[in-house]
Amino acid sequence: MGFTTNPLTRIFNTAEGLIGHYRLIESRRATLGYDIDGVVYKVNDLDLQARLGMRSTTPRWAIAHKFPAETAWTELCAIDIQVGRTGALSPVARLLPVTVGGVVVSNATLHNEDYIKGLDSKGNPIREGRDIRVGDWVEVYRAGDVIPKIRDVDISKRAADSAAFEFPTHCPICGSDAVREAGEAVSRCTGEFSCAAQRLEKLKHFVSRRAFDIDGLGIKQIEAFVQDGWIAEPADIFTLQARYGSGVQQLKNREGWGEKSASKLFAAIEARREIPLSRFIFALGIRHVGESSATTLARFYLSWQGFHAAINSAEPMEGKSWEELNGIDGVGAVMASSIIGFFHTAATREMVARLVAQLEIRPETPPEISDSPVAGKTVVFTGTLEQVSRAEAKAQAESLGAKISGSVSAKTDILVAGAKAGSKLKKAESLGITILSEADWLALIAKSG
Ligand SMILES: [Zn+2]
Numbered sequence: 128m129g130f131t132t133n134p135l136t137r138i139f140n141t142a143e144g145l146i147g148h149y150r151l152i153e154s155r156r157a158t159l160g161y162d163i164d165g166v167v168y169k170v171n172d173l174d175l176q177a178r179l180g181m182r183s184t185t186p187r188w189a190i191a192h193k194f195p196a197e198t199a200w201t202e203l204c205a206i207d208i209q210v211g212r213t214g215a216l217s218p219v220a221r222l223l224p225v226t227v228g229g230v231v232v233s234n235a236t237l238h239n240e241d242y243i244k245g246l247d248s249k250g251n252p253i254r255e256g257r258d259i260r261v262g263d264w265v266e267v268y269r270a271g272d273v274i275p276k277i278r279d280v281d282i283s284k285r286a287a288d289s290a291a292f293e294f295p296t297h298c299p300i301c302g303s304d305a306v307r308e309a310g311e312a313v314s315r316c317t318g319e320f321s322c323a324a325q326r327l328e329k330l331k332h333f334v335s336r337r338a339f340d341i342d343g344l345g346i347k348q349i350e351a352f353v354q355d356g357w358i359a360e361p362a363d364i365f366t367l368q369a370r371y372g373s374g375v376q377q378l379k380n381r382e383g384w385g386e387k388s389a390s391k392l393f394a395a396i397e398a399r400r401e402i403p404l405s406r407f408i409f410a411l412g413i414r415h416v417g418e419s420s421a422t423t424l425a426r427f428y429l430s431w432q433g434f435h436a437a438i439n440s441a442e443p444m445e446g447k448s449w450e451e452l453n454g455i456d457g458v459g460a461v462m463a464s465s466i467i468g469f470f471h472t473a474a475t476r477e478m479v480a481r482l483v484a485q486l487e488i489r490p491e492t493p494p495e496i497s498d499s500p501v502a503g504k505t506v507v508f509t510g511t512l513e514q515v516s517r518a519e520a521k522a523q524a525e526s527l528g529a530k531i532s533g534s535v536s537a538k539t540d541i542l543v544a545g546a547k548a549g550s551k552l553k554k555a556e557s558l559g560i561t562i563l564s565e566a567d568w569l570a571l572i573a574k575s576g
Pocket residue numbers: 210298299300301302303316317318319321322323324
């Protein structure tokens with residue numbers, strides 16, 4: 128039918144034939160011009176395929192026969208740290224060039240800090256706990272992957288003066304703190320926009336459809352502007368016209384741009400100077416803060432000033448501001464730490480200040496009726512609700528202008544206590560907070576609308 132097929136595909140009627148062809152392809156593996164990790168045997172009759180059928184996820188009429196991984200021993204000359212687009216610090220082994228399965232290998236991945244130490248993701252020993260050090264003899268293997276890996280280390284050849292590898296605590300690109308969150312294998316640069324390794328991806332997110340969504344400023348344009356140094360951080364987008372609208376270097380003179388498209392872009396940028404708080408928070412690209420979390424935060428803090436003041440005064444894991452942030456329904460410790468960490472970095476804080484100076488951030492208007500008896504009140508639900516689900520109760524309360532919190536504090540106005548309410552009820556009692564049963568609550572909100 129004119130499809131391109133692999134010239135090494137053959138039909139065989141015996142197991143010996145299949146194995147023979149497997150050996151043949153294995154012997155040619157290094158010269159194929161592409162990486163493979165084995166062959167696949169398939170029944171080439173559609174009726175028989177239908178009769179053989181499927182297991183839960185795999186067909187019974189096809190099976191992979193993998194080649195053994197190819198390995199070689201060589202010297203580990205250095206461990207470099209690369210910084211990815213999300214700020215992830217990835218260790219790369221620089222090797223004395225060695226041939227592995229016909230391919231010369233001089234780099235291999237070392238995955239992460241724990242892998243170098245000889246630990247798996249759960250903290251259990253791998254390689255019987257042997258760590259990997261610069262100067263070591265290491266076993267390199269390729270198993271169909273494009274990037275070779277290090278499997279083992281020969282510590283009998285280790286020099287007496289060798290030292291354990293110290294994983295960097297700072298980003299090698301921008302010098303910001305590198306932080307490894309609890310439960311994660313990866314350390315990340317906290318430099319955000321000030322880190323050249325992260326800048327481009329963050330700018331792409333900033334202009335994406337659910338963030339600032341600027342007409343005519345897509346991924347391609349951002350890449351070109353960043354490459355030429357016209358844009359290095361979000362605030363630069365809003366000074367583009369002032370810098371490149373007139374004068375010698377003008378946007379309309381750039382390749383791909385003209386008078387008309389340039390002025391259209393400037394107009395689109397102007398139109399976005401006014402932005403709702405929820406979109407603004409989402410556009411910052413804070414880790415763990417997605418679109419719906421950004422809306423939650425915006426509705427809770429209402430204004431940029433309110434949000435900013437609260438986060439600036441918050442210390443991670445302690446104090447009133449932390450408890451308030453952590454207590455917002457749908458936030459939690461991981462997101463709260465991430466938000467505080469974002470604003471804790473001086474360079475990021477300054478970047479945000481420059482951006483805010485260019486904008487008019489619209490306070491989040493509560494989406495509800497302001498004359499409801501619970502408008503503006505902070506409400507906590509606890510215990511088992513019997514007439515409505517917890518999610519439904521929260522949604523209903525929010526639609527009436529209430530703020531939902533996950534924990535009881537002095538700022539709580541109402542605790543709705545369902546059956547089997549426990550510690551939150553006790554705390555609310557001790558703080559003298561209004562406590563309603565589910566029936567009381569339903570009667571209260573029935574009064575509105
Ligand atoms: Zn960095």
